Amino acid sequence: MNLDFRQAVPEDSEWLFDTYRRTMKGFVTSAYGWDDDSQKAGFAKSVRQGSCQIVTCKGNRCGFVHWDVEPDLVWLRMLCIVPELQNKSIGSAAIAKVMSLSSYLQKPLYLNVFVCNRAAYDWYSRIGFVEIENDGKVSTLVLAPSSSPAPMETHV
Structure with a gap:
């Protein structure tokens, strides 16, 4: 699969939130409950920080990856792949970019x-x-120091 990455732009905002809602609503609801207005406000605030890149395949948006570079670490804020396109190595390519x-x-x-x-x-x-x-x-996770951004065998 030939993937490209591009910086998210304001015109992507609705698609970004819809993708977040479609991929994360069940998990957020299970952990904290879901309020659409507060989720939308929190999501918009979060995406303004750091770098948010849209993952595309043949010009079609298929997911996004959002991270912050802080003084002493890199923080992966979000990795969301359109549900219909999960398990096709898109998440692996996105995480490899941040790992690199x-x-x-x-x-x-x-x-x-x-x-x-x-x-x-x-x-x-x-x-x-x-x-x-x-x-x-x-759960907070950290990439073990010996891990490298080699191609992944498993897919999200």
Whole structure:
């Protein structure tokens, strides 16, 4: 699959939130409950920080990856793949991009994942992330130092 990445622009806002809602609503609801207005406001505020890139295939948007580079680390804020396009290596390509950035900057890569999202939690574990904190709803993971942004065998 030939994927491209481009910076998200304001015209992508509605699509970004719709993709977030379609991929994350069940997990957010399970952990905290879902209020569309507060989720939309929080999502808009979050996406204004850091870098948000749209993943495209043949010109069609198929997901997005959002990260922040902080003074001492890289924080993966969100990785959402359109549900119909999951398990096609799109998530692997997106995470490899952020893993490469983290490696290049020589900064550790962190992320949060909902504990109830076992597929994502297990996938991150398989590609080298280890849990450093868990509050019962959200687990904080860090990429183990020996992990490299090599091609992934598993797909999200």
